[in-house]
Structures are given as C-alpha cells and as structure tokens.
Amino acid sequence: MWWFLIGTSCLPVTLVIWSCAAFVISFSIAVLSRHVPPLVPFISDTGTFPPESCIFGLMINFSAFLGLVVMYFRYKLIQALNERKATINPKLNTAALVCGALGCLGMCIVANFQETTLRIVHDIGALLAFVMGTTYLVLQSFISIRMMPYHHSRLVCGFRTILSAISVIATIPMIICYSLAARSSSTLEWKPEAKGSSFQVTSAICEWLVAFSFNFFFLTYIKEFQTFTINVRTVLLPELNEECCNTF
Structure with a gap:
C-alpha cells in the first residue's frame, strides 16, 4: 500500500500539494502575463487579474475547504x-x-474579493487568514507539547514550535509594513525606487514566509494521520424511520 493511502494521510498530502500548486501556477501565469513584477509580489497580487484570478480563486477556495477538513480531523x-x-x-x-476555521474563511474572502475591486474586504480577509492561521499553529504546537511523549515525538514538537514561531515573527512585520506601503495608490504598480517600495517588499516576503510555514506545518500531520481513519454511519431517527415505513 502506498504510504499516502494509509489511514487518512492523503488529506494533509493533498492539502499541501494543492496549496503549493495554487501559489506556483497563479504566480507563473501572472508573471508571464506581465500583471505582476517577478520580484516578490504579494500572494493575492498573483490572483487579481484574469486569467490567473480564475485559477487562483478556484484553487484557494478548495485549499480552504481541504484545510478545514484536515483541521476537523x-x-x-x-x-x-x-x-x-x-x-x-x-x-x-x-x-x-x-x-483554524476563521483562517479558512479568511482565505475564501481573499480568493473571492480581489484587492482592486473591494480592497477593504480583501484586506480584512487576509488579516483574518494570517492572524487566525498563525494562532492555530501556536495552539496546535502547545497541544503537541502537552501530549508529548504520549502521542508526539520531540522532533515533531520542535519542528511545529519553530514553524509557529516563524509564523508569529513574520506576521508582525508583514502587517506593519503593509500598512506603511498601503499609502501608495496601488499594490500592483510600483517601482524599486518608489517611496515605500522597501516596506512592500518586506511585507510580501513575510507573507510568503507565513504561507509556506502553514504548508510545512500541515506536512507534520502526515505521520499521525496514518494512525486513524474516520467512519461515517447513517442512523435514522425513530420517528422518521416509522414514517418512511408507513409511506411505503
């Protein structure tokens, strides 16, 4: 049996692969279409204009759904x-x-409300996604430490703690620098020599760093997701069961 088919490990594997593919594909199309500069654009900048916006919205929405399923499991x-x-x-x-669920909701908002259309709503969604997502990482790291060595090894706990710390450290300058860079008229049209471009680049780097911290964190779920399965059972309520029998 393939290792990613053991238990429910296919879920975090699919989530990480799909999310990374969403970033890479939308980034590649946006750069080739000359919609964004190749030098560290914001993640959402790569999904603002068609055709990449269609792919970005579809894939990020599905990533949010997969993320919610993995978090629930x-x-x-x-x-x-x-x-x-x-x-x-x-x-x-x-x-x-x-x-985690609020973070996934924020991802959906980012995917469906482009910054050039409704920037305030888009920014709220991004803030919700990154802040709540980082909080989820911190809480799960704490839970992992509390369950050590009963269910988690020191290596896994250490890796999760490092990733959550990176996410926290990167989220703070990301928000601050974005606020300073937002004084410009557009986050898509900028030049390296323009005022505030350094804040924008710094914020974008931190944003990518936080996003991939999320993905690497979910990679640590693969081993433990191999240890369990979830079964769904259909149970008819007595009243409904009796009513159905009388109908037939």
Whole structure:
C-alpha cells in the first residue's frame, strides 16, 4: 500500500500539494502575463487579474475547504486520544478548531474579493487568514507539547514550535509594513525606487514566509494521520424511520 493511502494521510498530502500548486501556477501565469513584477509580489497580487484570478480563486477556495477538513480531523483525533488519557483541555482543542476555521474563511474572502475591486474586504480577509492561521499553529504546537511523549515525538514538537514561531515573527512585520506601503495608490504598480517600495517588499516576503510555514506545518500531520481513519454511519431517527415505513 502506498504510504499516502494509509489511514487518512492523503488529506494533509493533498492539502499541501494543492496549496503549493495554487501559489506556483497563479504566480507563473501572472508573471508571464506581465500583471505582476517577478520580484516578490504579494500572494493575492498573483490572483487579481484574469486569467490567473480564475485559477487562483478556484484553487484557494478548495485549499480552504481541504484545510478545514484536515483541521476537523485533527480535532477529532485529539478528542479521541483525550478519551484514553485526558491531557488536553477540550476547550483548548475547540479554540484551535475555531481559529483554524476563521483562517479558512479568511482565505475564501481573499480568493473571492480581489484587492482592486473591494480592497477593504480583501484586506480584512487576509488579516483574518494570517492572524487566525498563525494562532492555530501556536495552539496546535502547545497541544503537541502537552501530549508529548504520549502521542508526539520531540522532533515533531520542535519542528511545529519553530514553524509557529516563524509564523508569529513574520506576521508582525508583514502587517506593519503593509500598512506603511498601503499609502501608495496601488499594490500592483510600483517601482524599486518608489517611496515605500522597501516596506512592500518586506511585507510580501513575510507573507510568503507565513504561507509556506502553514504548508510545512500541515506536512507534520502526515505521520499521525496514518494512525486513524474516520467512519461515517447513517442512523435514522425513530420517528422518521416509522414514517418512511408507513409511506411505503
């Protein structure tokens, strides 16, 4: 059996591959179409104009859906492990899921509201995606440390902690520099010698760094997702079951 078909490990694998493909494909088309400069554009800049905007919107929406599914499965895994040995406060597990879900919502907003059309809505979605996504990484790193060595190894915990720290450190200058660069008329039309371009480049670099920190973090889920499966069972309510039988 292929390793990515063991348990539910295909989910984080698919999520990471699909998300990276979304970034690379939209970036390549945007650069080849001369819609963005090749020197570190913002991620959303590569999905503003057609045809790349269509691909960007479709792929990022599906990435948000996959991300939510992976986060929910992770939530159910911790819930099941907690029933065997209570080490994690259920409220902390729920809080992590809520933060992750809000981050996925932010991704959908970014994908569907281009910055050249509704910039305020787009920026709110981006802020929601990066801040809530970073918070999710921090909470999951803390949960992993609390469950060590019962379910997580030191290597995995250390890697997750490093990625969450990178995400936190990069998110702060990303927001600050973007606010300073936003004084310009457009985030797409800029020149290296223009005022505020250094803030824009810094913010864009931090944005890409945070985005790939998310992807690498989900890569650490592969091993533990190989240890469980989720079954769906259909249960008819007694009233509905009786009504259906009388109808036939």
